[in-house]
Amino acid sequence: MTTHTAPDATATIAAYDLRAVREQWGDLLAAIGRPPRAEWPPRDSRALGAVAEEADEPAVGRLPLVLREHPAPLNLGALDAAISVEQALFESCDVIAAAFQRPVRRRRVALRSFPPRTVMREDQADRDDPARWHYPAPTSPGSRAYGLHWAACWLEGRALGEQVGDLFTPLSPLVIDDLAAVARRARTRVETALGRDGRPTALDRSCPYCRGHLTAHTRSGDPMAATVVCSTGSACTAPVLLDRGRRVWAGADLVGLYVALESAQR
Ligand SMILES: [Zn+2]
Incomplete structure (x- = not known):
């Protein structure tokens, strides 16, 4: 069951910035493969078609996007921005999960042995709960495998106090402030790289x-x-x-x- 506690203004702004980051993420990844230019409107802009139809659906939705290895990035500014934003959001997820995500439950399991013995084991269903943030391990990238888009959605949920069963506790005001600062920096970085920061x-x-x-x-x-x-x-x-x-x-x-x-x- 998912419920919400009423988020405060800082949390709402953080969620808004995180959404702006993930909605522009596809554009940023696409920009890495193109030379930067001061030409507007862009020749290949699908967005122009959207203006004609007056539609404004985000192109990316909630699909996970994984930062790809680029054999020959043409826009190094966009690549740097993507790497640094992805890193910052992944680290926020790790830090917040460590403090506000319930550890995996352990259950007593009976072994088929004589004399009968029991051991404590991780509850697999709880461990594999898709709402959980999984830390990177030497053998697995954890939730990072799902890319920035999922990390941003997960952080939005935490900022807005979305409860999933008893998996999360609400963030403290200080942590919400930190998250809001990370989200704002990430958004600025993405929009600057895309030339959408309001400069003529x-x-x-x-x-x-x-x-x-x-x-x-x-x-x-x-x-x-x-x-x-x-x-x-x-x-x-x-x-x-x-x-x-x-x-x-x-x-x-x-x-x-x-x-x-x-x-x-x-
Ligand atoms: Zn003129």
Whole structure:
């Protein structure tokens, strides 16, 4: 049975940051295999299709993603971010499990022996409970085998005080503070590596309507909440509204800009 105790604000923010990390994890792994670039919108963005359909389903869901060995990483910044974020979350799981996860129950088991003897053995069902965090051992990676996605989900459950039978005790406020700091750093690391940390990016292609400079502004956590601004002003003939004197593309208009950029290049 799963129940919740009411989480406090810090715990809720920690869970929110952890969710942002795992929802962008697939993008980060994909970014490792591509050269970094200051081009927006990206040519191969599936997200653009999502804007057209106004759908916003996370591509990854809850599937476990294991950090792959990359034979030839093209974006070392993304690879470094992935390794450090994965390590930080795995270590948090180890530390929290050690203090707030009930050890495996032991049961007295009768041996077929004469004279009759009993021994204490680990309860296998309790040990193999999938809700449990398993530590790495020399012969097994434990729960790390399920990748960052599962680690982030597990930490979210702990932050929000999700109870699974008597397997976990609620985290102390200090531990929730630490977890919130780890989650925030992880999210910042992922979003910086993906260029989603809100810094404006000068695009390497000029405005298809007036040859002005284009700058992308990407809001944290949501690549499609970007806006692109032309430097020219009202003289630019782009078919979008003026915002504070500049042509600005946002939302579904970004698809139109993307199409115009593509045809300008041909
Ligand atoms: Zn323009």
